[in-house]
Amino acid sequence: MTKRHVSLPEEAESGLQAFIDEVDERLSGDESTCTVVEDTLIDLFGDRDAYERWQAGADVSPAERVRLQGYDPCNSTLESEYYAEKDEERYKRSKHLQWLWRQFDATPMADNVEFALRFRQMLANHLFDEAGDNLRIFKGVSFSYGHNISIGDNTVVHDNVHLDDRGKLTIGNRVSISDNAHLYSHDHDVVDQTEVRNFHTVVEDDVRITYDAMVRAGSRVGENAIVGARANVQGDVPAHHIVVGAPAQSVKIKPGFEDEAEEIGDGKLVSRQDEREIPYDLPENFEPFDEFQRDVGGPVTPHKQP
Structure with missing residues (x-):
């Protein structure tokens, strides 16, 4: 040990x-x-x-x-x-x-x-929302709200990790999240970045997310999987797989788990983000604030003030 x-x-x-x-x-x-x-x-x-x-x-x-x-x-x-x-x-x-x-x-x-x-x-x-026993959360960990986070028992979150729970974030038991990792539960439209969609992001039991890795909103990391350093997960990681790269791909099944793990021929991860979207409604009297003040009709151009 x-x-x-x-x-x-x-x-x-x-x-x-x-x-x-x-x-x-x-x-x-x-x-x-x-x-x-x-x-x-x-x-x-x-x-x-x-x-x-x-x-x-x-x-x-x-x-x-x-x-x-x-x-x-x-x-x-x-x-x-x-x-x-x-x-x-x-x-x-x-x-x-x-x-x-x-x-x-x-x-x-x-x-x-x-x-x-x-x-x-x-x-x-x-x-x-739920906090398991024997959590070890180190310095500099940040989150959006906190109340949309569920974490299981004996999980460790190391320095300067960001847990985005603008949507919903579920982390299992005995998970290890290394320094500077980012787990997201919201995403922005590629044309109008003020358009936000929220998702449920899941990290199952016994997962290791290593240094500076990122898990995109709506992804699921299966049990006992490893996300390599600086990997960018943009889909579902099957249980017991090791993924690396940006975008992350499976490069190996953890030794001893070959009979239990799902095979992925080309190593590419499948995105099921749309299945995990969390819809929301804004109040009728809501007054939006556009911090960028720009016109996104077609090519993005500077916003013209009236």
């Missing part, structure tokens, strides 16, 4: 667990999530004295005020907040928890692996 058990000193262990339990209990109660997140971040960043002076009416510089206000997730915006089709009710709480997740990663404590893994497990229990 490549890992060994590591434990913290008893005093450090009791203090860290007490803090996690306190935040968990507050998030599980009726208290405003915004308030819990704000309090937690103020203390994690060691800014309680400055915050209380500011609340008491003391003068603060513009920079200090921005910093102190920034602990409250209601004073922030995230990229996913601009997505037109998001579930507004679910997003209210998800945004606050995602803000805590992201800001926690900016604290020194995010590098204390034993503490940080347990803290993120606790947050995942509140944020994800």
